[in-house]
Amino acid sequence: MAVASLSRALRSLSLSWPALLPTQTAGQMVLRAQTSSMFLTCSGWRGFLTTSCLEQNRNAWKQREKYTVRPIGMKKTGGRDHSGRVRTHGIGGGHKQRYRWIDFQRLRYEPGREEQTFEERVMEVRYDPCRSAEIALVAGGKRKRWIIATENMQVGDLIKTSGTIGRMAVSAKEGDSFPLGALPVGTLVNNLELYPGKGATYIRAAGTSGVLLRKVSGTAIVQLPSKQQIQVIETCMATVGRVSNIDHNKRIIGKAGRNRWLGIRPSSGLWKRKGGWAGRKIKPLPPMKSYINLPLVSAN
Amino acid sequence: MFKETAQLFKAAAPLLAKTTLWKEVRISSTHGGSSVHGHRYFNVTCSLCAKVPPRKKPRVKVDIPGLERITYGDRMHYVPGLAKPSFPTWVRDWNDPSHYYAPKEEEMPLHKEKSCFIFNQRTNALEGVRQALWLTKSKLTNGLPDQVLSLAENEANQIENQDERVQNAIRHARFWDTTEERPSRDTFCVALLRSLIHLCGSLQVSHPGLGRRILAEKYSLAATWSRGEDLFQVRGQNGLLLNSMAPLPVLAGKEEVQSTADHVLETFYPISPTIDLQSVQVYEEQNHTGFKEDYPYPHAHTLFLLEAGDTPVTLLPEQLRAKMIMFAFGNALARAHTLHGTKPGVLEQPIVVQSVATNGRMFQYVVFQLNTTDLQADEGVKNQVWVENDQLLYDFAKVRPLIKKRVVQIPPGLSGYKPETFQKFLSLYLHGAV
Numbered sequence: 001m002a003v004a005s006l007s008r009a010l011r012s013l014s015l016s017w018p019a020l021l022p023t024q025t026a027g028q029m030v031l032r033a034q035t036s037s038m039f040l041t042c043s044g045w046r047g048f049l050t051t052s053c054l055e056q057n058r059n060a061w062k063q064r065e066k067y068t069v070r071p072i073g074m075k076k077t078g079g080r081d082h083s084g085r086v087r088t089h090g091i092g093g094g095h096k097q098r099y100r101w102i103d104f105q106r107l108r109y110e111p112g113r114e115e116q117t118f119e120e121r122v123m124e125v126r127y128d129p130c131r132s133a134e135i136a137l138v139a140g141g142k143r144k145r146w147i148i149a150t151e152n153m154q155v156g157d158l159i160k161t162s163g164t165i166g167r168m169a170v171s172a173k174e175g176d177s178f179p180l181g182a183l184p185v186g187t188l189v190n191n192l193e194l195y196p197g198k199g200a201t202y203i204r205a206a207g208t209s210g211v212l213l214r215k216v217s218g219t220a221i222v223q224l225p226s227k228q229q230i231q232v233i234e235t236c237m238a239t240v241g242r243v244s245n246i247d248h249n250k251r252i253i254g255k256a257g258r259n260r261w262l263g264i265r266p267s268s269g270l271w272k273r274k275g276g277w278a279g280r281k282i283k284p285l286p287p288m289k290s291y292i293n294l295p296l297v298s299a300n
Numbered sequence: 301m302f303k304e305t306a307q308l309f310k311a312a313a314p315l316l317a318k319t320t321l322w323k324e325v326r327i328s329s330t331h332g333g334s335s336v337h338g339h340r341y342f343n344v345t346c347s348l349c350a351k352v353p354p355r356k357k358p359r360v361k362v363d364i365p366g367l368e369r370i371t372y373g374d375r376m377h378y379v380p381g382l383a384k385p386s387f388p389t390w391v392r393d394w395n396d397p398s399h400y401y402a403p404k405e406e407e408m409p410l411h412k413e414k415s416c417f418i419f420n421q422r423t424n425a426l427e428g429v430r431q432a433l434w435l436t437k438s439k440l441t442n443g444l445p446d447q448v449l450s451l452a453e454n455e456a457n458q459i460e461n462q463d464e465r466v467q468n469a470i471r472h473a474r475f476w477d478t479t480e481e482r483p484s485r486d487t488f489c490v491a492l493l494r495s496l497i498h499l500c501g502s503l504q505v506s507h508p509g510l511g512r513r514i515l516a517e518k519y520s521l522a523a524t525w526s527r528g529e530d531l532f533q534v535r536g537q538n539g540l541l542l543n544s545m546a547p548l549p550v551l552a553g554k555e556e557v558q559s560t561a562d563h564v565l566e567t568f569y570p571i572s573p574t575i576d577l578q579s580v581q582v583y584e585e586q587n588h589t590g591f592k593e594d595y596p597y598p599h600a601h602t603l604f605l606l607e608a609g610d611t612p613v614t615l616l617p618e619q620l621r622a623k624m625i626m627f628a629f630g631n632a633l634a635r636a637h638t639l640h641g642t643k644p645g646v647l648e649q650p651i652v653v654q655s656v657a658t659n660g661r662m663f664q665y666v667v668f669q670l671n672t673t674d675l676q677a678d679e680g681v682k683n684q685v686w687v688e689n690d691q692l693l694y695d696f697a698k699v700r701p702l703i704k705k706r707v708v709q710i711p712p713g714l715s716g717y718k719p720e721t722f723q724k725f726l727s728l729y730l731h732g733a734v
Contacts, residue, residue, distance in 0.1 A: 082353055119570040123426070139426055140570045142579075158570065 071098035094263025132206035174241035181234030206248035428618035452727035509733030519590035534630030543597035
């Protein structure tokens with residue numbers, strides 16, 4: 001492998017620069033010639049390499065395409081990015097974790113049974129090391145998948161997923177998933193989609209829930225747990241109820257070691273004067289964010 | 301940055317686009333890629349060889365019908381601006397077996413439109429026994445039939461010093477059969493089962509019928525049937541099979557068999573009965589018992605399954621019982637197909653197959669009676685299954701005693717031996733030869 005990469009390096013060795021695009025201007029050509037001559041004369045750079053690029057398989061564990069229920073072994077990054085430097089401080093170590101692939105797109109039809117309301121049975125509700133909420137293994141038809149469990153989900157429950165919006169609002173049962181347009185105003189929702197079909201990205205943490213505030217001409221306005229309000233298309237799916245593990249914020253870590261087990265490294269001990277970001281802020285709510293992408297209305 | 305380069309940039313700034321500039325100035329790797337990670341350039345500053353994010357996947361070449369790509373293939377050399385030609389895949393003109401490319405799934409000769417669901421030795425059925433009952437169209441009865449249980453209670457059928465010898469067999473498997481502190485499950489499970497079978501076989505002196513049997517392992521079973529709109533198969537190696545020259549006697553009489561027609565099969569909405577079964581498009585509808593036609597022991601008597609933890613799949617007792625039912629059914633169905641052909645119908649002479657599964661301590665017993673091969677519809681005569689769940693042979697076999705607060709909770713050695721479990725084992729073994 002090393003020999004192959006070295007021979008590849010030697011093969012591409014050439015003193016002539018790669019061919020220029022016809023769109024380049026004369027000025028660029030001048031610059032290129034000068035810089036190329038500079039590199040060849042000033043740098044004294046030998047044209048071949050004696051080391052080969054290390055191919056890292058850091059992200060190979062994430063490249064699986066087919067969905068599986070089996071937990072996948074994970075590689076921890078320690079807060080480092082692709083360059084190897086620390087991008088996010090305070091991450092590293094901790095217990096080994098295996099990733100259970102959660103299906104956030106709740107309205108995923110089975111091949112062959114499209115556009116039909118379907119039910120699934122909860123087979124298992126268990127702890128997930130990768131998130132604060134608990135996860136549930138649900139089985140329906142011929143497939144099993146992991147989803148985020150809601151507050152009172154028990155083994156043996158039947159949960160419904162439907163994509164149709166009727167004229168009357170459905171009576172929302174906890175754990176069921178409907179488009180926002182089908183839910184009554186005032187329901188607690190979680191696992192909210194911003195764009196229809198994209199998969200849930202908001203309200204997934206333990207104990208959180210959003211409130212459906214209003215439904216207005218094909219869009220729905222939801223209040224997120226941070227009291228921010230957003231406007232999304234009414235066909236976006238959301239699950240009814242609060243996310244499981246509601247006492248997550250009341251837990252006491254107890255000791256520094258427990259934080260280290262969770263993979264949280266200590267913060268820098270250097271005293272730094274707090275700037276404008278610190279302290280209690282009382283400010284009005286930010287304006288409502290809209291994720292509708294309406295077509296641009298031209299003045300003509 | 302070099303001073304000269306900076307001056308040049310300022311001079312040529314109005315003529316140049318900003319974005320193209322930085323890409324040209326940066327040192328490009330000789331691989332043709334943009335990653336210079338791991339390389340060392342001694343005379344150049346870091347701003348010229350800084351790390352860039354790895355390149356994303358190259359864009360996909362889209363073939364637009366009607367639009368012809370102008371490639372440099374005709375010119376026989378690279379021409380900038382023309383597309384890279386795509387040549388047809390080179391195929392060797394002779395068949396080299398060490399360089400064989402398998403055809404795509406759709407082009408394989410056995411590819412079929414209809415998919416087949418296969419139950420193999422790695423299947424872990426989600427719904428367990430309920431799923432196996434639906435797939436085999438059977439009625440469940442808890443507890444072994446009396447005809448079978450009464451066999452071991454008869455004193456003439458018991459082994460000399462039965463309990464003591466069984467306990468010695470357990471101690472041998474669990475404690476003595478190793479040079480290490482304790483034997484692992486995959487050794488003691490096998491050793492225990494073999495010892496118990498050997499013990500039962502010692503009755504051959506008084507029961508000559510026991511001699512007309514043979515043990516076989518690593519045989520591959522194949523049985524096909526269709527249920528509803530789907531096709532199902534049981535395939536593969538399953539376990540240790542005790543074959544005999546004479547078939548097992550029928551357990552349920554004709555009236556009982558007819559009365560099973562009133563029983564309604566249990567469904568488990570919303571889960572489909574085909575969950576966890578391997579779905580294949582390339583298959584062959586085979587029906588064979590795993591032995592040749594002139595095999596002297598054609599009737600499958602008992603199937604012994606081991607759950608010793610050495611396979612990739614660990615089965616819970618419920619799933620293990622499902623596996624037993626499916627493979628007993630598969631053996632019976634394959635035998636029925638070889639005797640009467642594949643045409644579905646009610647059997648005049650039902651076929652009985654037994655199954656025993658163990659994990660070294662807990663035993664599961666299943667007796668399966670195949671009454672009908674007409675499994676398409678949900679109505680009609682059903683097959684019958686008798687199941688004994690979770691029979692412990694002994695409570696504890698501890699190498700070191702469990703002592704809590706200086707009081708012995710569980711003594712070392714074998715404790716809590718239950719003779720009834722071995723009695724059932726023996727009665728299943730003797731069934732058909734007494």
